[in-house]
Amino acid sequence: MKQETFGRFEVGSCSRSTELQEERELIQNPNLNPGSSSLSSVVNECKKRRPINFCQEEEEERSLKKRRIVQDTTIPEWLVNVMMREEINGYDPKLILAKKLYKSDIDKVQSRLSLPSNQVVTSDFLSEEESRVIYEQSVLKNRTEGLSVVLVDPLLKKHVVDLRKWKMGGNWNYVFVDGWNQVVSTNTFKVGNVYHVWSFRSGGGKLCFALVPPRNSSDSGHGGSSSGLSSR
Template identity: 40%
Template sequence: MKRPLVESEEEKQSTQLKKRKKYDSGSTSKSPVPPREAPLWLLNMMREMNGYEPKLVIEKTLFKSDINRTLGRLAMPTNHVVEKDFLTATEERMIDEKCRLKTSDVDVVAVLVDPLHRKWNVVLRRWDMAKDSGNCSSIFVFVKLPLRFSSSSLAECKRRMKRPLCKRRMKRPLVESEEEKQSTQLKKRKKYDSGSTSKSPVPPREAPLWLLNMMREMNGYEPKLVIEKNLFKSDINRNLGRLAMPTNHVVEKDFLTATEERMIDEKCRLKTSDVDVVAGLVDPLHRKWNVVLRRWDMAKDSGNCSSIFVFVSTWNSIVDANGFKEGDPIELWSFRSQGRLCFAFVPPRRSSLCSGQCSSAL
């Protein structure tokens, strides 16, 4: 040992001064990198997506292996990551578990957005690679990259980013002044007072009397109007066996709890998940069924995505019991009974309403 185990105050100050000089003059690769300001196009996109906490993950030049269609992955060495705290503790644990166990079906699925507002789902993983020296190097990788995310699309993104701001989709700054906020609220209020019924917020409807009486018998509460629609031919097609409810036509969108939304989202993303939201469905004749509620996301040619809620499982039995026909108008309501999600609908009035049997009890 060249120095005594316990340093004097002067030695401590001298050591700290040497470290500080080394940091001030030293190599940029080892010194901590101050946070970069996010570019304006990203801030505006975050505003549209209600995003927060922008962090620079990496700056790199694409290698030949990054655009190799056979490999199909983007490599990001962990020692080149700029702001290393871009993952939450849960995401780090999931990535570590996937890296160690290999066979684990736990994956971190993220959304990748480009300046043209195109969106993809990507899987983020970490690969640990042993070296001959006995050390280990790690890289983050995007796998299951979409084919459209190619060098040509990146070049188009760069051209789009170089355009003047007035020609891009971002029209307002991220932070609005008080006057701009008041002006925006005034425009929204005028549009609501005078405006289109399709875009304006819909005030809560009063639940029909038969539903209130049924809820009283079932100790139900919180009635919400989910959707009003005319049945399409596909809704009564026995081969399809489902009722489609476009999410943008849902009237009161808060009919699901946070847990139910998470379960539906997990089922929609993972496909193989055995988690389902099973709800009760009741008609005015007090016949009851169990239905499975799911969400289907469908990509469009424009790159956007549309979503629909669907009833599956016992829908054909419900169609037979109520004698549904193409073009029939129905109202679908939701309510809670002892915490469980339930639905009730008003079928069209016809004599065949009284036929059919209940297929399963709540």
């Protein structure tokens, strides 16, 4: 039988000779303690030689990841309805990330929603000019305000918030500030809630975001009809 070496392990069937050796030891010495070092070494060696199909496991893992991405990036009907509103006429939707709410995200003293950079799925949602504005405010500090954007909350209310970048834990994360407390006051967010953050453009090209509620949500404030879309 063909055997291939992977590090210290051999990929293939457990050696038949090893199994026979183990059986012979037990037959020749029936009083042999199963926990003895001699038998243990044989058993351990056999375990080391068990088939290890790394390629198949890696392929299955990659396949699962691909399926998750395809499912997550499907544009939700809720968002489509929001974008089709006459006063928005949105286009170019992009999934930014799935955001799990933490206590700090809904704390009015913190007054911000963080979007961790290492969780961002799509990074090209900003135009060159928008990136420049955020850079000047966040890094160069020569602007007092960040990028003004529209945020549609799960209750279909429109808010104007500031998009900036803050250095948090050694990483530069996007954050919604000025106006975020109003979003928190309007909604009934709870720690642990998960919302998908999407970006899109209004008919005039303005950058907008939406906190899309879970698809299985049924109440009017989380996934209901978009007919109640209004500004705050």
